[in-house]
Amino acid sequence: MRSDKTIQQFTTLFSALADPTRAKMLLLLRNGEKRSGDLAAELQMTASAVSHQLRWLRENNVVTSRKKGREVYYHLADACIREIIDVALKHIQEGRHD
Numbered sequence: 001m002r003s004d005k006t007i008q009q010f011t012t013l014f015s016a017l018a019d020p021t022r023a024k025m026l027l028l029l030r031n032g033e034k035r036s037g038d039l040a041a042e043l044q045m046t047a048s049a050v051s052h053q054l055r056w057l058r059e060n061n062v063v064t065s066r067k068k069g070r071e072v073y074y075h076l077a078d079a080c081i082r083e084i085i086d087v088a089l090k091h092i093q094e095g096r097h098d
Contacts, residue, residue, distance in 0.1 A: 012060050013060070013062065013084075015060075016056075016057060016060065016062045017084075017085075017088065019053075021043070021045070021049075021053055022053055022056070022057060022062075025039055025043070025050075025053060025054070025057065025063075026057075026062070026063075026081070026085055027085070028042060029063060029074060029075055029076050030082060030085050030086075033073045033074060033075035034073065034074060034075075035071050035072065035073055035074070036050050036051060036072060036074060039054070039074070054074055058074075061077050062076070062077055062081055063075065063076060063077055063081075064076075064077050
């Protein structure tokens, strides 16, 4: 049996995908890094709302960021996050909804 801390981290990771707004962000970031302003425009959300979600994703090690001048670019934290998203999309596309 895994520790309570591991179970908490596991469920938190999947909470990122369970929230529609965060899931949309992750799908956009799956294609490469983006600035928070670009995410706000693509999602038709306020910069504040996007910032709030990105902060949650960053604090939970789902995305990371890098600063270039005054701009902050966000991207998926690692290949494992991309793989989780890819596997979930494959599952959906294969019609395994039983």
